[in-house]
Amino acid sequence: MSVLPPPSTRSTIVTALRTAGCVFAEDEAELILSTAASPAETAAMVRRRAEGQPLEHVLGWASFHGLRVAVDPGVFVPRRRSEFLVDQAAATVTHPATGSHATRTPVVVDLCCGSGALGAALARVLGPVELHACDVEPAAVRCARRNLDGVGQVHEGDLFAALPTGLRGRIDVLLANVPYVPTGDVPLLPAEARDHEPRVALDGGDDGLDVMRRVVAAAPGWLAPGGSLLMETSERQADRALATVRGGGLDARTATCDELWATVVIGTGPRRP
Known part of the structure; x- marks a missing residue:
């Protein structure tokens, strides 16, 4: 049975977090207390969070699609909305008529993988897959390799240039959580993202679709027959994204x-x- 910290400790932490502007101070305090290994580590984590660092960077992990995913400082934090991307990807490899999965092992690629959360979650849903993930950021690659150890291979490089050429024409599910924030909107993002996540994971160019266009231009040569490309976008960009694809x-x-x-x-x- 876990021993709860003294109320004064919890209340002090909640007060510090609330004063720093954390809306869910009580929940965050519980997460910090359950993660920290010592009072000194607790104090350090509270200080970092009060300074504006993302909670996931402070904790060292994020909850995503039923998994606890390691998230290092400087790595893009997986958003809960991206769980929908995983669910849609899983549906593409299920036969609609029977509800059964494809008979051969699906080949899955997590492009712009960040922490590798999407690939890890999809592999958990589908069962055995041939999983490859890649990112241009070395910090993300290191983090993804920890999360995908024993699950898939992680490659470093820019989009498809990072992938083994033997994947050409074989990919059944291509997840590409590309950056889609227009450059002019990046300064409007919450400070947690703007100041602590890599800009390359956020900035999608003038209209937010620059990286998407690059992915779409190359994807047909990498997809298996009937394979699917899935990308997250914003509601206001949906029509243009659809036209691009x-x-x-x-x-x-x-x-x-x-x-x-x-x-x-x-x-x-x-x-x-």
Whole structure:
């Protein structure tokens, strides 16, 4: 049985967090207290959080799709809305008529993987997969390798250039959680993201779709017949994102989840005749 800290300790932490502007101070205090290994570590974590560091960086982990995912400082924090992207990806490898999964091992790629949370979650849902993940940020690659140890391979590099060429024409599910914040909107992001997450994981160019266009241009050559590309976008960008994917020669549709404020664009390649 765990021993709860003295109320004065908890209340002091809650007060410090609330004073720093943390809306969910009580919940955050419980997470810090359950994670820290000593009073000194507790104090250090409270100080870092009060200074504005993301809670996940302070804790060293994030809860995502039923998993506890390691998240190091300087690595993009997986958002809860991206759980919808994982669910949509899982649905693409399920036969609609029977509800059964494909008979061969699916090949999954987590492009722009950050911590590797999406790939790890999808592998957990699907069971055995051939999983590859990649990111251009060395810190993200190191973090993803910890999260995907024994689950998949993690490669460092820019988009498809990071992947083994043997994956060409074999990818069944291509997850690409690309940056989609327009450059002009980056200064408007919460300080937690703006100051502590890599800009390359946030900034999508003038209209937010620069990286998406690069992914769409190359994706058809990497997808297996009938394979799917799935990318998160914003509601206001959905129509342009849909047009971009269709312009790349893929059948495209969008899926939305009001509860998570999530919008996913899905492009599917042609099947073999």
